Amino acid sequence: MDIRELETPCYVINEEIYDQNIRTFQEAFDTQWGKKVLYGYSVKTNNFPYMLKHAMTYGFYAEVVSPDEWEFAERCGCTADRMIYNGPQKRDGVLKAIEQGAIVNLDNLEEVQLVCEAYRDKTVKPEVGLRVNFDLEKMCPGETTCEGIPGRFGICLENGDFAAALQLLSQSGIALAGLHMHQSSKTRSLAVFQAIAQTAAEIGKRFQLKLNYVDIGGGFFGGSYFPNKPAPDEYAVTVCKALKQYYDPAGTMLVVEPGAAILATSTDYLTSVLNIREVRGKRIVTVDGSLLHINPSLKPHPTPFQMINPGLETDREQIVGGSTCMELDRFWPRDIHQEIQHDSRLLFYCCGAYMSTHNSYFINAAPNIYLHKNGDYVLVRKKSIDALFL
Ligand SMILES: *Cc1c(COP(=O)(O)O)cnc(C)c1O
Numbered sequence: 035m036d037i038r039e040l041e042t043p044c045y046v047i048n049e050e051i052y053d054q055n056i057r058t059f060q061e062a063f064d065t066q067w068g069k070k071v072l073y074g075y076s077v078k079t080n081n082f083p084y085m086l087k088h089a090m091t092y093g094f095y096a097e098v099v100s101p102d103e104w105e106f107a108e109r110c111g112c113t114a115d116r117m118i119y120n121g122p123q124k125r126d127g128v129l130k131a132i133e134q135g136a137i138v139n140l141d142n143l144e145e146v147q148l149v150c151e152a153y154r155d156k157t158v159k160p161e162v163g164l165r166v167n168f169d170l171e172k173m174c175p176g177e178t179t180c181e182g183i184p185g186r187f188g189i190c191l192e193n194g195d196f197a198a199a200l201q202l203l204s205q206s207g208i209a210l211a212g213l214h215m216h217q218s219s220k221t222r223s224l225a226v227f228q229a230i231a232q233t234a235a236e237i238g239k240r241f242q243l244k245l246n247y248v249d250i251g252g253g254f255f256g257g258s259y260f261p262n263k264p265a266p267d268e269y270a271v272t273v274c275k276a277l278k279q280y281y282d283p284a285g286t287m288l289v290v291e292p293g294a295a296i297l298a299t300s301t302d303y304l305t306s307v308l309n310i311r312e313v314r315g316k317r318i319v320t321v322d323g324s325l326l327h328i329n330p331s332l333k334p335h336p337t338p339f340q341m342i343n344p345g346l347e348t349d350r351e352q353i354v355g356g357s358t359c360m361e362l363d364r365f366w367p368r369d370i371h372q373e374i375q376h377d378s379r380l381l382f383y384c385c386g387a388y389m390s391t392h393n394s395y396f397i398n399a400a401p402n403i404y405l406h407k408n409g410d411y412v413l414v415r416k417k418s419i420d421a422l423f424l
Contacts, residue, residue, distance in 0.1 A: 035411045038342065038379065042306040043323030043357075044402040045390055046411070047084065052300035052386075055256055056092050059292055062266035066274035070287040074118045076252050077103045079293025079387045080301075082403060084414055086110045089296070095137070097252075097291045101127045118249070118291065120165065120214060122187060132160045137289070139163035139214035139249065141188060146199045150206040161211035163249065164189055164199055166237065170217045173229040177221040185217065191237070200241060213237060216251020216291065224264050224272045226253070231276035238280040248281055249289035256292065257299025257384070266295065294387035301386030303328045306379050308357065317352045319374045324356035325363050327401060328385045330392035336366045339382045345373030354380070358397040395422060 040046070063071045074097035075089040081103070086096055087110050096107035099121025107117055114134030122141045124131070129152050131138050140146050140162055153159055167188030171178045178185065189196045203210055215234050219226045227250070234248050250273055255263040264272075277288065305323030312318070328337055352370050356363035365380075374380075393400035403415035 037304065037381070037411070040304055040404055040411060041402055041413075042304050042379065043321075043327060043398075044304050044404055045327075045385060046302045046304055046381075047082075047300055047386070047403065047405045047414070048302065049088070049405060049407040051257070052085070052088065052296070055296040055300060056089060056094075059254075059256060059266045059290075059296055060092065062270040063274075063288065063290055065267070066270040067277075067288045068283045070283060072247065072287050072289045074249075074289060074291035075296075076291050076293030077106060078391065079252070080297045080389075081106060081391050082415065083110050084405060085297065085300075085386075086112070090116075099123070101125065104131070118289065120216070120291075132162065137163065137212070137247070137249075139165045139212070140199070141165045143189060143195060143199060143202075146189070146202050150202050150208065153206060153208060159207045159209070161209045161246070162203070163212035163214050163247070164196065164210060165214040165216070166191055166196060166233070168192070168233050170219070170226065170229055170233075173233075174219070174221075174223070174225050177219050177223060177226055179218050179220055187216075188214070191233075196237075197241075210243060210245065212245050212247035212249055212287075212289070213243075214249040214251065216249070216253065218253050222253055222255045222263065224268060227269055227272050228276055231273045232279075235277055235280040245281070245286050247287035247289050248277060249291065250277075252291040252293045252295070254290075254292055254295035256295030256297075298384050298387040301384075301389070303382040303385040303389070304379055305356075305382075307374060307376055310374070310376065317350060319352055319354045320357065321354060321365070321380065322357050323380075323401070324358050324398060325365055326356070326358065326396065327393065328382050328389055330389065332362055334366075337382045338384060339380050341370070341372055341374065342379040342381060343375060343377050345375040345378070347371060348373045395419065 073094045075086050075094040076097045095116045095118050096112040097118045098104045098107050100123055114136045117136040119131045119136045119138045165188035168191040189199050213234055215230045254269050305321040308320045308322050310319050352374055354365040399417050399419045402417050404411045405414045
């Protein structure tokens with residue numbers, strides 16, 4: 035099959051690029067930290083089963099943040115002992131996860147109390163991790179996604195809650211297995227990862243922790259479309275150097291949870307022209323896809339693309355609208371330098387992270403997904419409205 039024959043709109047997963055992203059990322063951290071690196075696949079970044087299953091062939095664990103994601107990972111063939119359970123909504127599932135041998139990072143004091151309570155009278159005690167809430171915005175002003183509001187996740191270091199959690203655990207005979215340090219940022223900069231790893235080292239020193247693992251979380255850039263952004267080896271050097279101030283790579287496992295870094299550039303999005311009209315001097319092209327499929331928050335940022343079957347060079351502004359009945363569903367407010375024709379197709383790059391995960395049933399059902407592998411395209415998800423019916 036040729037890309038011109040795919041039923042549009044659709045996502046196209048490029049296995050070769052996905053493989054390359056995974057290998058580059060793993061090589062970088064294995065080189066800097068050694069054998070004890072554990073990779074978690076962030077399910078929320080892309081919950082298409084093939085993606086997790088493929089990452090699992092590289093030894094990835096599933097990083098899940100809800101009971102639904104837990105079930106999803108199980109259905110992908112991931113066993114509990116190869117899951118990392120994070121997030122603020124574990125509920126009672128937290129006890130099942132601990133029992134079945136998952137890596138569990140407790141997010142709040144209520145969860146700590148729940149676990150302490152459950153194991154109070156048991157002789158065999160579990161080990162758990164704690165998600166740390168610390169003031170990254172203070173260390174990297176303007177770089178976090180919080181903008182004036184404190185980050186919501188984890189147990190606060192500055193107000194003594196973290197020390198209180200340590201005490202609760204130790205009173206219950208439950209060992210602290212690790213720290214979970216994930217923080218999302220707008221910049222994904224090396225300074226952010228320096229601050230995260232530095233803080234993990236300082237916490238270790240201050241509380242004299244003996245940890246099985248330090249989990250740095252996700253939030254890295256990856257792939258080759260971002261030439262001015264940090265590469266995996268730069269992240270690895272920064273993180274490992276800062277962690278080594280307290281932790282020994284021979285004794286403590288480094289856990290990383292890359293989502294976008296391995297997924298973003300793995301997947302393209304293809305859409306075809308439906309019709310072209312002239313309205314009050316503007317050329318308006320309507321395509322069968324929707325901006326919702328590649329930019330679910332509809333924030334104005336351009337996605338790199340290529341035109342298949344382009345027309346002649348033109349300076350004229352062309353407005354490209356999606357197939358929904360929403361005026362805002364326009365792909366970009368900027369110039370395209372070749373005329374879009376009736377048989378043109380637009381192939382958008384970098385659509386593998388936080389895109390298909392957000393697919394809804396608004397006007398269009400979630401689009402087809404093809405896997406591009408060994409030169410061929412295979413349909414791996416078929417568009418369907420089944421989920422609207424019992
Ligand atoms: C979202 C998230 C990740 C992955 O983030 P990316 O930006 O996709 O790399 C990893 N760990 C946790 C806890 C997360 O919430």
